[in-house]
Amino acid sequence: MNTQVKETNAKKILTEAKGYLDVGFTHSLNPYSGCGFSCLYCYVREMPIQRFKDLPWGEWVDIKTNAADNYINEIQKLRKKSKPVNIFMSSATDPYQPIERKAEITRGLLEAIIDYPPDFLQIQTRGPLIKRDLDLLIKLKEKCKLLISMTIETDREDIKRIFAPYAPGIKIRLNVMQELHDAGLETQASISPVLPFTPDFPNVLKGKADHIWIDTLSIGDGSMGKRSARLGMPKLFQENNLEKWYQKDLHIKVEKYFKKYFSDEMIRVSKEEAFPR
Numbered sequence: 001m002n003t004q005v006k007e008t009n010a011k012k013i014l015t016e017a018k019g020y021l022d023v024g025f026t027h028s029l030n031p032y033s034g035c036g037f038s039c040l041y042c043y044v045r046e047m048p049i050q051r052f053k054d055l056p057w058g059e060w061v062d063i064k065t066n067a068a069d070n071y072i073n074e075i076q077k078l079r080k081k082s083k084p085v086n087i088f089m090s091s092a093t094d095p096y097q098p099i100e101r102k103a104e105i106t107r108g109l110l111e112a113i114i115d116y117p118p119d120f121l122q123i124q125t126r127g128p129l130i131k132r133d134l135d136l137l138i139k140l141k142e143k144c145k146l147l148i149s150m151t152i153e154t155d156r157e158d159i160k161r162i163f164a165p166y167a168p169g170i171k172i173r174l175n176v177m178q179e180l181h182d183a184g185l186e187t188q189a190s191i192s193p194v195l196p197f198t199p200d201f202p203n204v205l206k207g208k209a210d211h212i213w214i215d216t217l218s219i220g221d222g223s224m225g226k227r228s229a230r231l232g233m234p235k236l237f238q239e240n241n242l243e244k245w246y247q248k249d250l251h252i253k254v255e256k257y258f259k260k261y262f263s264d265e266m267i268r269v270s271k272e273e274a275f276p277r
């Protein structure tokens with residue numbers, strides 16, 4: 001896919017958490033606008049940032065070149081308030097999408113975050129490139145609570161190719177999650193959104209993830225399924241004879257199944273509006 005890349009100066013980098021993020025996170029942090037992974041189910045496609053854009057989702061990425069400087073200014077002000085700062089990176093992009101290899105905005109942010117840590121940082125990604133920053137992540141975990149949440153929507157590559165053809169393969173994500181886990185980082189497998197998987201999926205995640213996060217297209221799109229419907233997800237499931245996987249109570253069934261393999265404490269399930277994937 002051809003992606004138009006532009007450099008921008010963002011006014012701010014930390015956005016106060018509202019709505020679905022207001023569950024312990026105080027801020028979201030998006031190093032980019034747009035996302036080259038272009039997942040078909042991505043709810044950001046239905047948000048104003050994309051709806052008023054002249055290019056399709058996936059075909060544009062804005063690099064926030066001043067992200068690290070902004071972060072340092074903003075966190076210093078927040079720290080004066082003596083309130084917890086819990087950051088979710090990222091809610092409307094992927095911090096390790098293809099352009100990050102060259103642009104190193106996320107890497108620059110991590111360097112700044114090591115110097116000015118929040119209380120908690122969750123890095124949400126499906127980009128194996130995160131492995132490049134292992135040196136920084138190891139330093140960072142000594143400074144604040146750190147959770148690396150890798151999106152693993154399914155264990156089936158054929159299913160991934162239908163729903164997220166431009167995103168990295170599942171196997172490579174699993175290998176990276178294993179490496180991060182083995183390096184002593186706290187990891188989460190984010191099954192978000194749940195896509196059709198094989199019965200062996202829980203075993204595939206064993207020993208790689210400290211936590212399992214479950215949410216679905218019906219409850220995790222920030223609008224109780226309305227955005228997923230507008231994105232044509234029910235039709236895409238039907239066309240691929242997968243309709244039995246598009247059910248409102250899918251999260252309950254998946255939770256029950258995973259609890260046969262993992263302790264209750266390890267599993268967290270989106271009940272209604274949820275964290276972004």
Ligand code: SF4
Nearest residue numbers: 035037038039042093
């Ligand atoms: S779901 Fe995440 S990785 Fe996929 S296009 Fe949206 S922001 Fe990018």
